[in-house]
Amino acid sequence: MIGYKDVSLHPVEKEHVSFLVKCGNSKGLWKQRLDKKRTCLSEQTEFVETSGESPDHFLFVVEREKTTIGVCEIKVADRISRSCRLHLYFEDRAETVPHSGESTLNAILMYVFDTLGMHRVSVDVVIDDVVMVSLYKKFGFRQEVRKRQHYYSDGSYKTVIEMGFLEDEFEVVS
C-alpha cells in the first residue's frame, strides 16, 4: 500500500467514479487543477477502466481513514530526464490540508522518488493559492518559473508558478 501515517493512495476504482465526476465539475477545484474540463459519469467510467494502460500516467485517490479527500495525478514528462509533473487537489481544503496535506505529500514523494525512480518533480500552482504554495515550500519545492498570464479564471489572467523539487532534496517531513 502507498501511504504515510493516516493517509493512503489508491489506484482509482469504479467506486471512485462519482468522486472524480464531482471534482471534475467543481468550479472550486478548477483553480487547483488549472483546467476547466467538465466531465460526466460515462467519460470517467471509461477513463477509470483504461487508466492503467498508459505507462506514463498514474492516477490515485487520496484517502484518510477510508474517506476520499482528494486526487493525485502523476504524469511522466520526460522518461529520459526522469522528470514528472504532479497534480494534487483536495476536495475540502480548509479541512483536509491542515490535517492531511503533509502526510499526502510525503506519501506521494516517497512513491515518486523511491518507487518510480524520478529525478525531478514539478507542480504548477496559481500564485495566489497560498495554501498549496506554503505546503510545497514546506517540503522544499522551489519556485523556478513564473508564468505570466498563464491561467484564465474569473475574467482575468493569473500568474502561475512552477515549483520544482529534485530527488537529492527529498527528506520526509514530519
Added chain:
Amino acid sequence: MNYAKIDLMQIERNDIPTLKHALNRQPGAKFNTETLNREYTDRLGRHNDYGFALRALKEGGFGLILIGFCFVEDIDWISRHGMLKLIKVGHVPPDLDTVIMRKAADFCFDEINLNKIYCETSNAGHLSSALTELGFVAEGSRREASFYKGKFYDVTVYGLLAQEYRAAK
C-alpha cells in the same frame, strides 16, 4: 546565401525525411516515417497544435527551399497560450532567427489569437538575440530538467505576451 522571403507553409510528405532527421537528433527520439506522416501531414481533427514547414525564397533564385519547421503545441484555448518550437535545417544563418520567430509570432497572435507564447530551451545561446529582439522574457529555469550525454541541464522558459509583442513592433 540570402533569402528574400520566408513563409510558414503546409508540411508535405516529401518534407518528412528532413523532419525525421531533425527530430531524431534529439536525445532518445525514434520517429519513423509512418508516425510522422500521421502526426504532421494527416492531421485530421487536430486542434491543439499546429505544425508548419518554413520555406524561403533564395535571392536571385527560383523555387522555395525548406529551411526548417515551426510548431505551436500544447495550446490551451481558454487561457490562450501555446508553446513555440522551431527547428532549423541546413545552414540557415543566425541573422534569420528573428525573421523566422517573427513569422511564427505573427501567426500565433494575429491569426489564432493567442494571448501568450512560450518556448523552452536548455541552450538559448544562438537564439538569445532573436528572443530579446521580439520581447521574450526569461520567466525562469527548471533545474536539471533535461538529460543529455550523461549530464542534467537546466531548461529556461521564455514567455511573450501579445500586448508586449504588439508594443515592441
